Amino acid sequence: MLTWIVILILAALSVVTFLMGRRKALASAGGSPAKMHSLPGYYGTYVALWVGVPAALLLFVSILFGGRLEHSLLITNQPPILHQLSVEQKELFFQDAQALAEGRQTSEAVYEPDMKVALDAKANEAKGYVTAIKQGTFALMAVLVFAGFLWTFPRLNKDFRARNRVEGWVDGLLMACSIVAVITTLGIILSLVWESLRFFNSVSPAEFLLGTHWSPQIGMRDDQVGSSGGFGALPLFAGTFLVMMIAMCVAGPVGLFSAIYLSEYAGPKARAVFKPLLEILAGVPTVVYGFFAALTVGPIFRQGFNSLGGLFLGGPLNELGLYLGQVQNQMALVAGVVMGIMLIPFVSSLSDDIINSVPQALRDGSYAMGATKSETVKRVVLPAALPGIAGAFLLAISRAIGETMIVTMAAGLQAKMTLNPLETVTTVTVQIVTLLTGDQEFDSPKTLAAFGLGLTLFAVTLVLNIVALRIVQKYREQYD
Amino acid sequence: MTDLPITTTTASDRARDIRAAVESRLKIRHASERRFRLYGQLAIAIALSFLVVLLGRIVTQGASTFVVHSISVQVPLDPARIDRTALEGVNYDLMVADAILAKLGEKDDDFGTKSEAVKDLMSPDFGFQLLNMIKADPDLIGKTVTVSGPLRANADLYFKGEIKRSSPEEERTLSNQQLDWLDALKSSGAVKTGFNFGFFTKSDSTEPEQAGVLGAVVGSAMMLLVTAFLAVPIGVMAAVYLEEFAPKNSWTDVIEVNINNLAAVPSIVYGLLGLGLFINALGVPRSSPLLGGLVLALMALPTVIIATRSSLKSIPPSIREAALGVGASRTQAVFHHVLPLAMPGVMTGSILALAHALGETAPLLMIGMVSFVPGVPHGFDQAATVLPVQVYIWENASERAFHERTAAAIMVLLVFMILMNAVAMVVRRRFERRW
Numbered sequence: 001m002l003t004w005i006v007i008l009i010l011a012a013l014s015v016v017t018f019l020m021g022r023r024k025a026l027a028s029a030g031g032s033p034a035k036m037h038s039l040p041g042y043y044g045t046y047v048a049l050w051v052g053v054p055a056a057l058l059l060f061v062s063i064l065f066g067g068r069l070e071h072s073l074l075i076t077n078q079p080p081i082l083h084q085l086s087v088e089q090k091e092l093f094f095q096d097a098q099a100l101a102e103g104r105q106t107s108e109a110v111y112e113p114d115m116k117v118a119l120d121a122k123a124n125e126a127k128g129y130v131t132a133i134k135q136g137t138f139a140l141m142a143v144l145v146f147a148g149f150l151w152t153f154p155r156l157n158k159d160f161r162a163r164n165r166v167e168g169w170v171d172g173l174l175m176a177c178s179i180v181a182v183i184t185t186l187g188i189i190l191s192l193v194w195e196s197l198r199f200f201n202s203v204s205p206a207e208f209l210l211g212t213h214w215s216p217q218i219g220m221r222d223d224q225v226g227s228s229g230g231f232g233a234l235p236l237f238a239g240t241f242l243v244m245m246i247a248m249c250v251a252g253p254v255g256l257f258s259a260i261y262l263s264e265y266a267g268p269k270a271r272a273v274f275k276p277l278l279e280i281l282a283g284v285p286t287v288v289y290g291f292f293a294a295l296t297v298g299p300i301f302r303q304g305f306n307s308l309g310g311l312f313l314g315g316p317l318n319e320l321g322l323y324l325g326q327v328q329n330q331m332a333l334v335a336g337v338v339m340g341i342m343l344i345p346f347v348s349s350l351s352d353d354i355i356n357s358v359p360q361a362l363r364d365g366s367y368a369m370g371a372t373k374s375e376t377v378k379r380v381v382l383p384a385a386l387p388g389i390a391g392a393f394l395l396a397i398s399r400a401i402g403e404t405m406i407v408t409m410a411a412g413l414q415a416k417m418t419l420n421p422l423e424t425v426t427t428v429t430v431q432i433v434t435l436l437t438g439d440q441e442f443d444s445p446k447t448l449a450a451f452g453l454g455l456t457l458f459a460v461t462l463v464l465n466i467v468a469l470r471i472v473q474k475y476r477e478q479y480d
Numbered sequence: 481m482t483d484l485p486i487t488t489t490t491a492s493d494r495a496r497d498i499r500a501a502v503e504s505r506l507k508i509r510h511a512s513e514r515r516f517r518l519y520g521q522l523a524i525a526i527a528l529s530f531l532v533v534l535l536g537r538i539v540t541q542g543a544s545t546f547v548v549h550s551i552s553v554q555v556p557l558d559p560a561r562i563d564r565t566a567l568e569g570v571n572y573d574l575m576v577a578d579a580i581l582a583k584l585g586e587k588d589d590d591f592g593t594k595s596e597a598v599k600d601l602m603s604p605d606f607g608f609q610l611l612n613m614i615k616a617d618p619d620l621i622g623k624t625v626t627v628s629g630p631l632r633a634n635a636d637l638y639f640k641g642e643i644k645r646s647s648p649e650e651e652r653t654l655s656n657q658q659l660d661w662l663d664a665l666k667s668s669g670a671v672k673t674g675f676n677f678g679f680f681t682k683s684d685s686t687e688p689e690q691a692g693v694l695g696a697v698v699g700s701a702m703m704l705l706v707t708a709f710l711a712v713p714i715g716v717m718a719a720v721y722l723e724e725f726a727p728k729n730s731w732t733d734v735i736e737v738n739i740n741n742l743a744a745v746p747s748i749v750y751g752l753l754g755l756g757l758f759i760n761a762l763g764v765p766r767s768s769p770l771l772g773g774l775v776l777a778l779m780a781l782p783t784v785i786i787a788t789r790s791s792l793k794s795i796p797p798s799i800r801e802a803a804l805g806v807g808a809s810r811t812q813a814v815f816h817h818v819l820p821l822a823m824p825g826v827m828t829g830s831i832l833a834l835a836h837a838l839g840e841t842a843p844l845l846m847i848g849m850v851s852f853v854p855g856v857p858h859g860f861d862q863a864a865t866v867l868p869v870q871v872y873i874w875e876n877a878s879e880r881a882f883h884e885r886t887a888a889a890i891m892v893l894l895v896f897m898i899l900m901n902a903v904a905m906v907v908r909r910r911f912e913r914r915w
Binding site: 190262277 | 509510512515516517520521522523524527528530531533537538714717718720721722725726734735739740742744745747749755756761785835836838839840841846850869871872875883887890893901
């Protein structure tokens with residue numbers, strides 16, 4: 001509440017100083033804007049920026065990190081009664097103290113009477129810190145407002161280069177925005193690498209990348225069956241590869257041939273109808289594909305294979321029949337095929353662009369030699385477009401590897417080293433989701449393993465993307 | 481050549497041979513041409529049939545959600561059965577069940593097996609309705625009140641033909657007796673069929689018949705608002721900087737490569753970023769629209785930047801030069817002239833990026849949005865659920881009745897996406913200028 005009032009005051013101050021600056025500059029030019037260096041508004045804006053922005057930034061930082069500061073102040077001085085608590089209980093204790101201080105809902109933990117006393121004492125302390133941090137922030141903001149005003153206002157006169165100064169601010173803002181993208185990448189890399197390093201402290205990278213046993217369940221007790229936990233991710237890579245290959249077997253030919261048809265055969269009218277229709281397929285959210293895979297394609301495939309297996313029963317292929325009879329809904333084939341459907345428009349629109357950028361002169365030359373359309377496509381256009389199409393396929397592969405919802409809903413959870421498309425497999429993304437969506441403490445190797453997998457996924461897709469984008473760009477330049 | 485014993489062929493003979501050879505091959509070549517063309521047509525047909533099957537399946541699976549079977553019951557509020565001092569503890573469901581049994585003309589046995597069986601046909605919402613009525617007006621006790629609401633999901637599925645009487649009784653969730661009752665209620669006109677408004681006015685619930693999409697729609701809207709407020713201004717300004725102001729040096733090359741790669745990073749990695757950076761390092765509240773919006777904004781940012789840049793590129797340099805020529809500064813030329821002209825392209829690109837963000841699920845699973853959230857979210861820092869995640873949650877639910885609701889939620893999601901795409905198309909058609 002108080003914070004909102006301060007924000008309002010700050011906004012009001014900015015408006016007032018804007019008007020003051022404008023008036024002073026106008027007055028110094030004798031009320032005639034023509035004699036001034038910049039338009040009057042720039043003078044006001046300049047003052048208002050210096051008055052408002054630093055203070056607002058400070059407030060933002062304080063809101064962002066105030067809670068952390070309070071927390072670290074709280075835990076510096078721990079009463080002796082806390083020593084009997086475990087690390088998690090302590091964490092909870094301090095969280096509850098902060099929650100009490102701010103009047104939020106506390107956790108459901110029950111405290112003994114003497115612990116409750118300590119909690120209330122800490123809550124009081126926390127309340128003190130909250131007020132101190134708030135008041136400190138507001139005081140500092142007031143100082144900044146004054147300093148900003150004193151720094152700018154006396155210097156205003158008609159010859160002051162206000163427009164250039166304001167544009168300097170604008171340039172700075174624009175540059176900051178463009179750096180956000182770089183910061184995002186850094187944030188991704190740092191958070192992945194940081195958590196992965198903690199994971200690799202307990203599991204060696206060699207075991208992670210080359211091990212063949214994946215069972216990330218860490219037992220509650222040491223003697224529990226299967227508590228050892230296996231973090232060999234090779235079965236996940238195999239599963240990811242299998243699903244990706246199936247997807248590309250569907251998306252590759254269908255996407256490429258529809259691109260060829262659209263760019264070489266279809267007339268403008270057919271193009272205008274088919275292209276948007278294909279784009280609808282691209283706009284469907286992946287969770288919808290997942291639903292389709294799990295509840296439509298999965299049962300259909302299972303029934304198909306089961307009845308196919310029924311035909312073989314008793315015959316020379318009895319074994320195969322028995323195997324087909326017990327195929328499950330969740331299998332690599334279902335996930336792969338549906339993912340392939342999802343990738344069709346992606347492959348087709350990228351290939352379409354690339355085929356279109358093959359110069360018409362090459363085609364005309366081929367026609368002049370008497371080649372038919374298909375011969376032109378096969379012998380001239382496709383070879384010329386090959387690098388670009390390879391790039392497009394690489395981008396599609398990178399998409400397939402990173403796709404999450406379809407495999408989560410349709411592929412399954414069993415980590416198996418298999419290339420049999422009828423088996424249940426699991427992929428890197430599925431495991432990330434399962435490891436991170438349960439209720440568990442954050443620091444176990446189990447959750448950290450997700451970051452290890454994420455880092456691997458990020459690295460692989462990054463390399464694929466860089467290579468693919470480079471190829472596509474090179475290819476474009478070749479014909480530009 | 482000359483020392484070979486050649487059969488003497490004249491030039492015209494040779495020409496005829498060649499023509500014959502060409503003509504005989506021509507057939508093959510044309511056949512292969514037709515084949516090739518057919519492959520292309522087949523590919524398009526396959527892709528489009530996938531589209532039809534996908535959308536058709538969802539509509540056929542989801543359409544039944546919009547029909548609901550509801551019932552009105554007159555329940556006598558027997559004072560002997562209601563403890564005025566503990567209104568919460570009264571078994572209202574049993575009173576409703578008894579009222580329906582009375583309507584069916586059945587007598588319950590001493591163990592209450594029949595009323596239990598009837599209770600299984602009614603939504604537990606009836607009990608809450610009675611409780612709320614009595615709480616609001618305790619004088620109702622002793623009178624007869626009318627409550628109405630949907631049947632339990634299983635009973636609803638029976639009327640929709642999903643549960644069939646022909647299947648063996650032990651494989652069904654409803655017994656023959658329950659089916660008889662349902663038929664009796666239906667033929668007596670007590671069960672009414674109507675449009676399922678509840679699906680749009682209620683939020684997630686553990687009972688399929690009470691579950692609706694309102695909470696998810698509001699959550700999605702809030703999250704998208706955060707995304708739009710962050711991704712669009714930052715993306716547009718970054719694009720303006722890169723396109724209009726940035727010097728061409730290695731640093732801007734780095735930014736460019738970076739943006740192109742960010743656009744292709746798997747979405748789940750953004751979820752890991754949200755978990756590692758926003759939750760663990762910055763303490764943004766888990767599963768809130770604020771957090772989801774932040775993550776999706778980072779995801780949508782590259783798309784917005786790329787769309788804005790291509791839109792800025794298409795503005796002819798003459799506009800810029802004319803502004804500079806009459807004395808505008810570079811900033812003024814860009815913000816007063818170039819950017820406004822590029823706005824239609826920017827809006828189209830932004831809306832498409834937001835539509836994509838609306839359907840995104842995977843990163844939201846990472847930041848705790850899978851939790852069960854009944855009710856509409858009240859603030860940007862409260863736990864919320866969004867449409868695609870709601871789809872995921874319902875798809876995982878074991879009750880069969882949730883499956884039709886999943887498909888219906890998908891239909892709602894698709895309607896919103898189609899609307900956004902339509903807006904983008906209208907903006908493009910109406911305002912875009914060709915130079």
